[in-house]
Amino acid sequence: MRLSALSVTRLLTLMARREVKAEEVVLSFLKRIEEKEKKISAYITLLAGEAIKKARAVDRKKHKGSLAGIPIALKDNILTRGIRTTCASRILENYIPPYSAAVVEKLERADAVIIGKTNMDEFAMGSSTENSAFFVTRNPWDLTRVPGGSSGGSAAAVAADEAAASLGSDTGGSVRQPAAFCGLVGLKPTYGRVSRYGLVAFASSLDQIGPITKTVEDCALLTRVIAGNDRRDSTISSQPVPDFPPEMTKALKKIKVAYLKDEMLENVDPEVKEAYFRTLRWLEDMGAELEERGFPLWKYALACYYVIAPSEASSNLARYDGVRYGFRHPRCPTLQEMYFKTRTEGFGPEVKRRVLLGTFALSSGYCDAYYVKAAQTRRLIAREFEETFREVDFILTPTTPEPAFPIGAKEDPISMYLSDVFTVAASLAGVPAISLPVGLSRRRLPLGVQLIGGFFGESSLLRLAFLLEKKVKLIHIRENL
Amino acid sequence: MKKRRSAQIDFLSDIPYNARTVKSKIDIPYICSLARLRLTEEEKSRLSPQLARIIRWVNTLKELEIDESGGEALSPHAPFPLPFRMDELLPSLLPDEVLASSPEKEGAFIIVPRVIEDK
Numbered sequence: 244m245r246l247s248a249l250s251v252t253r254l255l256t257l258m259a260r261r262e263v264k265a266e267e268v269v270l271s272f273l274k275r276i277e278e279k280e281k282k283i284s285a286y287i288t289l290l291a292g293e294a295i296k297k298a299r300a301v302d303r304k305k306h307k308g309s310l311a312g313i314p315i316a317l318k319d320n321i322l323t324r325g326i327r328t329t330c331a332s333r334i335l336e337n338y339i340p341p342y343s344a345a346v347v348e349k350l351e352r353a354d355a356v357i358i359g360k361t362n363m364d365e366f367a368m369g370s371s372t373e374n375s376a377f378f379v380t381r382n383p384w385d386l387t388r389v390p391g392g393s394s395g396g397s398a399a400a401v402a403a404d405e406a407a408a409s410l411g412s413d414t415g416g417s418v419r420q421p422a423a424f425c426g427l428v429g430l431k432p433t434y435g436r437v438s439r440y441g442l443v444a445f446a447s448s449l450d451q452i453g454p455i456t457k458t459v460e461d462c463a464l465l466t467r468v469i470a471g472n473d474r475r476d477s478t479i480s481s482q483p484v485p486d487f488p489p490e491m492t493k494a495l496k497k498i499k500v501a502y503l504k505d506e507m508l509e510n511v512d513p514e515v516k517e518a519y520f521r522t523l524r525w526l527e528d529m530g531a532e533l534e535e536r537g538f539p540l541w542k543y544a545l546a547c548y549y550v551i552a553p554s555e556a557s558s559n560l561a562r563y564d565g566v567r568y569g570f571r572h573p574r575c576p577t578l579q580e581m582y583f584k585t586r587t588e589g590f591g592p593e594v595k596r597r598v599l600l601g602t603f604a605l606s607s608g609y610c611d612a613y614y615v616k617a618a619q620t621r622r623l624i625a626r627e628f629e630e631t632f633r634e635v636d637f638i639l640t641p642t643t644p645e646p647a648f649p650i651g652a653k654e655d656p657i658s659m660y661l662s663d664v665f666t667v668a669a670s671l672a673g674v675p676a677i678s679l680p681v682g683l684s685r686r687r688l689p690l691g692v693q694l695i696g697g698f699f700g701e702s703s704l705l706r707l708a709f710l711l712e713k714k715v716k717l718i719h720i721r722e723n724l
Numbered sequence: 725m726k727k728r729r730s731a732q733i734d735f736l737s738d739i740p741y742n743a744r745t746v747k748s749k750i751d752i753p754y755i756c757s758l759a760r761l762r763l764t765e766e767e768k769s770r771l772s773p774q775l776a777r778i779i780r781w782v783n784t785l786k787e788l789e790i791d792e793s794g795g796e797a798l799s800p801h802a803p804f805p806l807p808f809r810m811d812e813l814l815p816s817l818l819p820d821e822v823l824a825s826s827p828e829k830e831g832a833f834i835i836v837p838r839v840i841e842d843k
Binding site: 324325337338339340341342435472474477478479480481482540542543546547549550557561564565566567568569570571575576577578579580581582583584586587590592595596598599600602603604606612613616617619620623655656657698699 | 750752754755756758759760761762763767771774775777778779781782783784785786787788790804806807809817818821822824825826827828834836837838839
């Protein structure tokens, strides 16, 4: 039995029964990383020594936390005190944060082992991880294809058994889309469910940290640990966090699921569509009531997102000026020159594109036409969700319009942006959404569906996902990757 | 006394919505200067059409009729009341650790190019 192939839940059981030690678990993952990492390139920074040390400390501990000894990978935009955090950007290449993110503190309190920091699209801007300033990460299911993005390293690490689970961040689909591309479970919690303290800001009104795991149960476990109040995030909810793992196994009352009208699936890959309809049939078999819905405002969601997210990014990224975060262009005679040269050299093409787009959308004379209009559209989209959830319990969509695409296939920015067509609406509204694998294409590429729930509806989302998961058994196939 | 109103807001509100947004061509050098970015000629020739296409695509938002009298608020829709907390004094970050990532420093100070010009 290879320990690194097991789910978090299974590893916890083995460790609780004292059949294996945390150190053995971590060593098994490190061995796997040694075998796989050359091909996959999931990690920017590997923390082998620290992980072994932590595992030994966990083994010595009497009262262990709820994730004791579990090797977890973190997207490299989640701050780790004293450990380089790069956002896959030249501008943060040597940045050593003076504090850890709230989620990192929570993981550490739960005795999880941080095994490394994963590759991503620079500043989380992208859907393929090809926008990393350092290297391309490959999809473990097919090395010629992308793992998705922007949390592509986090997804690839888990899919290749290089980590038991990982955290990513989701602004418009960046946890859900790579989870779908890599055959994993990915949750974007309700905006305000998980503290953003220590998450490098991309678009603050949309960013949310979420887990990427092999099973729904693992997702429930991790969400339980990372969710909850934090005085340092002013947009967090003080709502109590349910105990997700037992909540997840509770029976689901009679449910109503909305599904998309045919015309919304027009440009969707036939195999993705097939998987989507198969899932709908499973839901029907489970006794769910299905209802077709049009969501007339969704066609504006992407355009709305591509005004709001870049606008917030252009403001958030103004802080990278060559003063505080590691990189400064060496020859800067004046302060202005330092800003220009540092930013011009430090940011990659997609970041520049979005900063310029956001600067334009916020600039005098255009702000009303773009930013204000998008903010208004966003409110309408949120209202459409509110109305929908008065009548149905869940919305089912494909997670992505197609399975993982080949590396280099999407050079045109808009075609890349379209990857998020089904995920952005939930981001704009702030509602939770989970992607779960529901099968493989004929080319053996994972296919995912997305369940969207109402505000703070993570428990029931996990419950339904748990039931659906029983229909799919991807985890056994994954062992051969 | 006459009520003073912002000239800019007057200008915008007097013109029907579409008319004030006809000019959607981006002035790239101006936007770059605002964003503190410089583009090479090659980048400019690649980025300009890309940005123009994105803007054209984003312009689909204009189809949406929004009843502005209803006052669609600008703040993102918060599903819960944002929390208040006590203003307590807590330990702050360690200066050495905060300064550790500064490219140039001296003692507890960050060195930047001179900002006061010679006369």
